[in-house]
């Protein structure tokens with residue numbers, strides 16, 4: 420039987436969320452701790468545990484068919500590789516930062532400066548576009564320490580909460596790109612495996628939709644029903660059912676996670692009571 424081969428990060432920031440995504444897609448994997456390869460029990464899929472930074476090359480060579488990888492890594496060394504889904508986790512920026520004490524005016528201040536980074540192509544392209552020439556020092560980790568030890572004047576690295584910059588007395592001055600985990604595809608994927616990919620994409624979409632939504636149930640007196648319904652979106656429209664108690668209805672609907680608290684407040688004011696909020700496991704549109 421043909422299997423699709425997926426690369427996920429062996430260990431690090433993407434590993435756990437990548438495995439959760441597969442699990443939420445209903446794919447269970449025999450997960451030996453030190454295994455580099457594993458099979459799914461209930462889906463034609465083989466998992467390769469690899470370094471995030473090595474994945475673009477594996478995709479390019481067609482050694483794996485698809486991968487969950489940081490978009491930033493593809494921008495750095497996989498411009499030729501297609502992204503088919505954004506996965507909504509491991510969100511971060513790739514930014515330029517300078518010592519806090521340095522007065523910063525514009526990108527031109529990087530002219531002639533030494534920049535330490537693990538993302539040389541990204542920085543080079545960014546600076547070229549702005550017509551700025553700088554010297555790059557390529558290092559693989561702990562980049563933020565470089566200015567403090569006199570190795571560089573500035574850095575380019577991943578920024579999320581900003582606490583690593585803060586601890587190293589640096590400030591973010593240019594956001595070069597925003598990144599999140601994505602599903603990427605090998606240019607060499609076979610037609611047969613593309614069909615399996617379509618199935619995975621369908622499941623991922625349902626999982627992402629569900630993660631973005633909440634199922635809400637509430638009671639409302641019939642004379643306030645119009646006001647309550649006006650506040651509610653739904654997949655098509657809210658469901659309204661009569662309660663056993665005369666003059667009351669039960670209302671069910673789906674609410675977006677981002678607007679959830681505002682809508683709940685408004686619902687209460689409009690007369691809704693006994694509001695229950697439930698997670699949604701899958702959502703097929």
Ligand SMILES: Nc1ncnc2c1ncn2[C@@H]1O[C@H](COP(=O)(O)OP(=O)(O)OP(=O)(O)O)[C@@H](O)[C@H]1O
Nearest residue numbers: 431432433470471472489491492509510511577579
């Ligand atoms: N602080 C962070 N917050 C959110 N996402 C991050 C953060 N740091 C890294 N990421 C994202 O997670 C990915 C993996 O980062 P991680 O530090 O685990 O691995 P790495 O050391 O870059 O890669 P490798 O697997 O090759 O050792 C990054 O490419 C980026 O997309």
Ligand SMILES: O=P(O)(O)OC[C@H]1O[C@H](OP(=O)(O)OP(=O)(O)O)[C@H](O)[C@@H]1O
Nearest residue numbers: 560561576577578579580581582583584
């Ligand atoms: O803005 P923050 O929330 O502080 O996150 C940013 C830091 O996170 C990443 O490092 P990580 O912790 O993955 O260590 P690494 O350098 O060993 O990969 C990244 O390289 C930054 O140093």
Ligand SMILES: [Mg+2]
Nearest residue numbers: 431432560577
């Ligand atoms: Mg890291």
